[in-house]
Amino acid sequence: MKKQILTTPDGESYPILTGTGLLETCGQEIAALTAPCRAMIVSDSNVAPLYLEKVVNSLKLAGFEVHTHVVSPGENSKSIAVFGALLESFAEAHLTRTDIAVALGGGVIGDLTGFAAGCYLRGIRFVQIPTTLLSAVDASVGGKTAINLQHGKNLAGMFHQPAAVYCDINTLKSLTPHELADGAAEAIKTGILGDPELFAIYETGDPENDAEEIISRAVAYKSKIVTEDPQEHGVRKLLNLGHTAAHAIELLSNFAISHGHAVAIGTAIVTRAAVKRGIMKNDEGTRIINTLKRNHLPTDSAFTAKELSKIATLDKKAAAKDITVIIPETIGRCRMEKIPISALEGLFADGLGEQV
Ligand SMILES: NC(=O)c1ccc[n+]([C@@H]2O[C@H](COP(=O)([O-])OP(=O)(O)OC[C@H]3O[C@@H](n4cnc5c(N)ncnc54)[C@H](O)[C@@H]3O)[C@@H](O)[C@H]2O)c1
Ligand SMILES: [Zn+2]
Incomplete structure (x- = not known):
């Protein structure tokens, strides 16, 4: 397990953990950041059947009240419509300023969830659980969040740093060669x-x-x-x-x-x-x-x-x-x-x- 800390000039600081078994222990890790509260896990319909249950169980075990929101996979979910529905889902679950969002997926889920977390109630905390190599090596770290507009990619977004990043490399085993190559491009x-x-x-x-x-x-x-x-x-x-x-x-x-x-x-x-x-x-x-x-x-x-x-x-x-x-x-x-x-x-x- 590797632990790295990113500290921004204005003093925001967060851990980035990389290793195996983090899906099982993320509840404990998040509980160390914030007292157990409501947690909204956001994922897509490819990732959810594989890994959502593990994250739900881990958070429940650590005392969180867990909600989930699953969107369609792919870039099209970085849209105003999907973003709007996600914000409504936060409200429906009565998330407050002290609650937390959890992005479980690739760069699409991280960008979408981060932006929604940054906007909802003028900003709630969120953690990244990247499940693609691309997201692990690039998208989940650094606080850039965005959705696309019809005029172009990432045209609406904000800087909103995650409260933590947990990269469980076991999740990379279910990626296709094409998806692994996507991550390789950013790493190269x-x-x-x-x-x-x-x-x-x-x-x-x-x-x-x-x-x-x-x-x-x-x-x-x-x-x-x-x-x-x-x-x-x-x-x-x-x-x-x-x-x-x-x-x-x-x-x-x-x-x-x-x-x-x-x-x-x-x-x-x-x-x-x-x-x-x-x-x-x-x-x-x-x-x-x-x-x-x-x-x-x-x-x-x-x-x-x-x-x-x-x-x-x-x-x-x-x-x-x-x-x-x-x-x-x-x-x-x-x-x-x-x-x-x-x-x-x-x-x-x-x-x-x-x-x-
Ligand atoms: N915020 C940033 O700094 C930053 C940096 C780079 C890229 N990005 C954004 O990231 C997005 C691309 O990210 P991506 O390549 O992760 O795409 P993605 O999130 O669409 O994931 C690719 C595909 O893999 C599936 N998937 C994810 N994890 C899986 C797993 N463990 N097993 C099986 N299938 C899995 C997804 O359902 C999807 O179909 C783009 O929108 C890009 O703009 C953001
Ligand atoms: Zn990129």
């Missing part, structure tokens, strides 16, 4: 940003049997960045490596391409552009592309630079005239670059090997 991203040893696990190691090490390394890097810049005014933007193109790919594919797969394509695009522009050495760029492929991730886009840049500039991260893009320099170091919106298509074109 983290390796490129600042942890060459994490990258090496995916380049030459045995990631399927190294989950605890992967998660704790990714959490350590993300915690360091979030501690420095919780609200993404500066260095936290680095975590968006590959994401400018990725969000456009997700939208253009109508979410048929999942977040992690889109991040892999986005990372490949900026990597090739960095090589073409002489920012990254050719052999390092090749290592990144090969490592994505080794982990069953795509590196090519079915969309053109024009299509991607048009959608990407509608993204919320695009300030009026400029956009900050993250460019890899070496495996373990990336730079932030502010470029005019009009230059984005050229960057993507370089990454896609297109002539413009």
